[in-house]
Amino acid sequence: MEILAFVDGSQVDPIYFDFSYLAVPEAAGAKAYRLLTKALEDTSRMGVAKLTMHQREYTVFVRPRQQGLTLHTMFYSNEITNVAEYGRHDEARLNPQELKLAEQLVETLAADFNSKQYRDEFRERLGALIEARSKGKTVAVAPQAAPAHVIDIMQALKKSLAATGAKQEARPEVGRPVAATAGRRQRRKAG
Helix, strand or coil: CEEEEEEEHHHCCHHHEEEEEEECCCHHHHHHHHHHHHHHHHHCEEEEEEEEECCEEEEEEEEEECCEEEEEEECCHHHEECCCCCCCCCCCCCCHHHHHHHHHHHHHCCCCCCHHHCCCHHHHHHHHHHHHHHCCCCCCCCCCCCCCCCCCHHHHHHHHHHHHHHHHHHCCCCCCCCCCCCCCCCCCEEC
8 A cells, every 4th residue: 555645534525435444454564553543533634545456456545433444445536427506506595484494304303323223224125025035925016106296395394393393292212213225326426
């Protein structure tokens, strides 16, 4: 591995992270590994390095994480798709009441991140489908979802807040998991 630079971690948008690898030192390099980890933690920096893996050269980020080093292969800038409309704001004026409701919704659903709360439900359903089919069971096909129609944002926020409030009254726990379905990740990122 050849270190090219040490950059401020806050300057690197996570959109540039591709695959992640946990780096573990060999016995002879344990002290150097610990020194680099501690230095990166103390300076809030991450390394940018070149390395060869699987008979190919990669540019990677070397980032301290949980007292170890994590390597992230890098998406190059030409692999990040630019969309002309992204980040543009139309001429719509934000109503202060709508903004307050939106912020209230965000605060109502605020929670600490816990990766164990989220799971790949698609993969679980696919596994169950394969299991059922291997046992000779018949599986019903799910109906196609109709395209969503555009709704009034103010009405949607009020409805969402009302539903969230009713759920919280019935079950006063904070930080409930939110169901998430993840599909296969595409190689090219939009950004």
